[in-house]
Amino acid sequence: MAAAVTCRLSAAFCRQFQRVVTVSSYTQPQYAAQTIYKFQSCQQRAPVYSRALHTSCVRNGLDEFFDLPENWGEPTVKSGAPWTAKQLRTKSNEDLHKLWYVLLKEKNMLLTIEQEAKRQCLQMPSPERIKKVERSMKRLDTVVQERADSLRLLQTGQEKARPGAWRKNVFGKTIWYKFREHPIPWHLNTRYKRKRFYEPLHVAPYTRLSLEKHLKSKVRKERREKRQQEELAEIFPKKTAVA
């Protein structure tokens, strides 16, 4: 029965649908820089896409900003589910790289449709497609970040990609100051030297007051939570037997 359960789960998984073209099967890598030549010669489209497209006239790539001609004028356009992070983690870096640009172009196309619909005061067909693409891209970015983080932790032991430090700013607050990249060292940077990473004397009383405020609000919140829980327990006594 466990096998049946896993079978059912994997079958449900297989029936999932993603709204991106196949990227795993290809004969030759096609790069954005080279597609310009493709359109000029009106050849068959890159084998990255699962179906062939023949353009009748040269539009210098602008037709990628528009939907497929059979969807023009439709009130709703069918689209599948977005990519999940679990599925994206099984893909190689190269596939993810390609997928990112496919999603980006799809997003540009959808945003063009949205803007045109706004211009003509009409409703955009199936606006949920933009959200799906955005979510897919966000998850892709998360997966790439995970891989980069794990590699960095393994090789250097650093947890954060961007260097920084805990510093006290001029308002007396200790903040995580994120470093920025500069072409000149700090002792030659006059603007950086004017920044004060210490608390002036007249600010010290306010730091103490803000700490008091923070502690008070924390205690008040805890007391409020406790009081609310007691009120709820009074109104809804917990039953020993499940109803």
Place this chain on the structure above:
Amino acid sequence: MRLTALLSMAAKAAFPHDYRYGTSRPWMVAARRVNPPGKKRRKVFVEPIANEDWHVLRGDTVEILSGKDKGKQGKVSQVFRHRNWVILEGLNTHYRYIGRSGDYRGTYIASEAPLLLKDISLIDPTDRKPTGIEWRFTEEGERVRVSLRTGRIIPKPVYQRKDGIIPQQWKDGPKDTSPDDALQKTYTPSLKTLEEEVMEKMNIQEDRRPRKSYWY
């Protein structure tokens, strides 16, 4: 970075902590009329039910235990977890006019009122009577709802998705990836970053040395 945070804050609808959430979404016109900003209503106490203990799902057939339509069975069409509400199709209705404009009084329709969870009871499929429910694990390890009276498992209800898609009848469009391609594993872990791998595959030779920069 701070600008995007500001914009996202502006875009997100913010409500006070004592906002009384109703059946309509808080940003809709009807909800804005009932709960204008600055209005304080008497606090409603909602029984805290953990996510694991919630046993009524959308599409379930339940029986009403108290109220106007006591004893009737109906299908759950909406569940509101924030108020422990359940809306059944066509039951516990009151009548109102909708779409009023000018002299036209509007359409007279029946609108369902929400029912609290304690006035609802799931139905045992064997004898079609209301019964208490408990979450138990089967021998395979699946978590199911079990009727306390007869011990029968109550299956998860089938309910059509809001976008009208039936997964069994789905046909991939031209831009959809087929399930085999989507599930195919192409990742081989390596000690190269994404940039290095992609540059290798694309035969990009980067001979330039980055200029010395200072981080502070």
